[in-house]
Amino acid sequence: MVDCIIIGSGLAGISAALTLxxxxxxxxxxxxxxxSEKIEKAEKIHNYPGLPDVSGKVFSEALKAxxxxxxxxxxxxxxxxxxxLKSGFTVLTQEGKxxxxxxxxxxxxVESVRQIEGEEEFSGRGVSYCATCDGFLYKDKTIGVVCTTxxxxxxxxxxxxxxxxxxxxxxxxxxxxxxxxxxxxxxxPTKIVGGKRVEQLVFPTEEVPVDGVFxxxxxxxxxxxxxxxxxxxxxxxxxxxxxxxxxxxxxxGDCTGxxxxxxxxxxxxxxxxxxxxxxxx
Amino acid sequence: MVDCIIIGSGLAGISAALTLxxxxxxxxxxxxxxxSEKIEKAEKIHNYPGLPDVSGKVFSEALKAxxxxxxxxxxxxxxxxxxxLKSGFTVLTQEGKxxxxxxxxxxxxVESVRQIEGEEEFSGRGVSYCATCDGFLYKDKTIGVVCTTxxxxxxxxxxxxxxxxxxxxxxxxxxxxxxxxxxxxxxxPTKIVGGKRVEQLVFPTEEVPVDGVFxxxxxxxxxxxxxxxxxxxxxxxxxxxxxxxxxxxxxxGDCTGxxxxxxxxxxxxxxxxxxxxxxxx
Numbered sequence: 001m002v003d004c005i006i007i008g009s010g011l012a013g014i015s016a017a018l019t020l021x022x023x024x025x026x027x028x029x030x031x032x033x034x035x036s037e038k039i040e041k042a043e044k045i046h047n048y049p050g051l052p053d054v055s056g057k058v059f060s061e062a063l064k065a066x067x068x069x070x071x072x073x074x075x076x077x078x079x080x081x082x083x084x085l086k087s088g089f090t091v092l093t094q095e096g097k098x099x100x101x102x103x104x105x106x107x108x109x110v111e112s113v114r115q116i117e118g119e120e121e122f123s124g125r126g127v128s129y130c131a132t133c134d135g136f137l138y139k140d141k142t143i144g145v146v147c148t149t150x151x152x153x154x155x156x157x158x159x160x161x162x163x164x165x166x167x168x169x170x171x172x173x174x175x176x177x178x179x180x181x182x183x184x185x186x187x188x189p190t191k192i193v194g195g196k197r198v199e200q201l202v203f204p205t206e207e208v209p210v211d212g213v214f215x216x217x218x219x220x221x222x223x224x225x226x227x228x229x230x231x232x233x234x235x236x237x238x239x240x241x242x243x244x245x246x247x248x249x250x251x252x253g254d255c256t257g258x259x260x261x262x263x264x265x266x267x268x269x270x271x272x273x274x275x276x277x278x279x280x281x
Numbered sequence: 282m283v284d285c286i287i288i289g290s291g292l293a294g295i296s297a298a299l300t301l302x303x304x305x306x307x308x309x310x311x312x313x314x315x316x317s318e319k320i321e322k323a324e325k326i327h328n329y330p331g332l333p334d335v336s337g338k339v340f341s342e343a344l345k346a347x348x349x350x351x352x353x354x355x356x357x358x359x360x361x362x363x364x365x366l367k368s369g370f371t372v373l374t375q376e377g378k379x380x381x382x383x384x385x386x387x388x389x390x391v392e393s394v395r396q397i398e399g400e401e402e403f404s405g406r407g408v409s410y411c412a413t414c415d416g417f418l419y420k421d422k423t424i425g426v427v428c429t430t431x432x433x434x435x436x437x438x439x440x441x442x443x444x445x446x447x448x449x450x451x452x453x454x455x456x457x458x459x460x461x462x463x464x465x466x467x468x469x470p471t472k473i474v475g476g477k478r479v480e481q482l483v484f485p486t487e488e489v490p491v492d493g494v495f496x497x498x499x500x501x502x503x504x505x506x507x508x509x510x511x512x513x514x515x516x517x518x519x520x521x522x523x524x525x526x527x528x529x530x531x532x533x534g535d536c537t538g539x540x541x542x543x544x545x546x547x548x549x550x551x552x553x554x555x556x557x558x559x560x561x562x
Contacts (some may be wrong), residue, residue, distance in 0.1 A: 011330055015544055018328035047299035049292055049547045050332050050340055052347035059331055066333035240521065240538075257521075259555040265294055266330045267548010274540040 001100040002026045008073045008107035010036035011262045012253025015269030016105045017072050023277045031074045082226040094132045103276045109219040110254040118192035126198025126212045129220050131155035134228045140164045144201035152216040167208050177183040242272040282381040283307045286372050289388035290355045291317035292543045294535025296550030297386045298353050304558045312355045361411050363507040375413045384529045384557045390500040391535040401471035407479025407493045410501050414437035421445045422492040425482035433497040448489050458512040
């Protein structure tokens with residue numbers, strides 16, 4: 001069991017990791033070795049103190065170098081769920097692995113893509129966020145897949161290997177995945193409808209029958225990730241010390257609300273790491 | 282009347298300034314052109330995301346360059362008091378000037394030097410924090426002066442021009458001020474005692490009779506700076522949006538409490554600037 005698990009490799013997660021490292025805590029950080037797509041794509045950042053008019057690319061490289069020199073390695077697994085135990089937490093990843101920690105820092109960002117009508121209603125009843133967790137349930141069935149980032153394109157192929165038919169809504173450019181059973185739809189669906197379970201994915205001028213819908217997003221809603229977590233308008237409710245309503249679980253960065261700013265995220269990651277160090281004592 | 286006055290040129294103040302500038306607000310920032318002594322003296326900073334193992338000197342230079350390129354100039358006046366008006370604030374400086382703003386961000390840091398016993402009790406009754414405000418009151422009298430930083434040494438000379446006798450407690454090295462009426466005491470006083478007003482400055486093995494005591498510090502306690510401000514253990518009480526109990530007055534950085542970290546201060550300055558922008562709407 002490690003001291004802490006950090007979920008997310010954006011500025012909040014990185015800041016928390018650097019501070020936990022400075023505090024000599026044992027921790028894991030889950031995310032992407034490429035860190036944050038949002039940082040990397042930023043054209044120019046003007047108000048990050050100490051790095052005048054830095055480009056996202058340069059910023060991202062600096063952060064990677066800093067993590068490397070601090071001996072911090074980002075684990076490239078996607079967290080599927082966080083479960084509070086009697087003492088500590090179990091974190092399950094989409095890769096089917098299981099980790100235990102005494103504390104957790106949620107730094108999973110905020111999904112800039114809005115939820116689709118019916119998405120939350122059918123979550124767990126045909127709507128899934130994890131290809132590797134639930135893909136096998138749709139063997140020889142028809143599914144819709146909404147994918148927000150090229151980084152998750154490999155999951156589409158994985159799903160297409162099971163499903164009979166895939167209606168793919170790619171929200172990125174240069175779609176490369178090609179399968180006979182994939183039909184690409186270049187419009188946003190307006191809603192998901194059904195009865196007991198998902199039945200249709202509805203578009204402005206048509207609808208397609210589906211047995212399930214996969215929402216492949218960079219970040220998963222905190223409330224879906226952690227059962228019983230107190231959220232408000234999709235943001236984790238935190239105190240000044242970044243504590244949540246769950247003992248030992250802290251949150252930092254965009255997932256705690258606006259302003260969605262790098263400086264704010266870094267600051268909150270720092271505070272969360274200090275609060276965790278305090279908590280572990 | 283400007284939109285906002287920022288008090289303090291440490292990381293919180295700088296971060297707030299950069300963000301207010303990005304938000305096209307009209308503001309003033311009071312502090313030192315040398316920015317923060319605390320930053321400049323830092324040997325190595327390990328956990329500031331984006332600047333691996335940066336020295337305080339390099340960090341400070343980067344911040345100065347960033348402010349300059351953003352067209353932000355720090356006003357080198359020391360704020361003596363902040364007064365809430367019906368709509369907005371009046372800020373008085375020790376230089377005797379007066380400024381008005383619709384909002385205020387308090388980023389005045391925290392004084393690492395502990396208060397001396399009796400200091401708060403006699404504040405306004407012989408204990409003063411402002412040489413230029415109160416110096417003239419001690420013409421031909423005997424005063425104690427506790428000075429925590431070489432940066433304020435010029436104020437000692439100013440005081441010595443009025444007073445008959447000055448007992449100086451310098452808390453820095455290389456004292457340069459020389460006057461016939463200055464006696465240097467190289468120990469920390471333990472307390473300030475008196476009746477209706479200050480009478481003695483007490484040291485471990487002696488005491489000296491004084492009519493007043495000047496505490497010359499880089500930062501003044503927020504509660505002394507702003508009347509009616511809600512503080513707890515010397516820290517400004519703030520909400521998640523950095524708002525205080527006074528409408529339109531926000532606080533950020535070390536003055537809001539631990540952790541005393543650059544990253545945290547920068548993050549809070551960013552949030553405060555966004556909250557001010559929101560407030561001005």
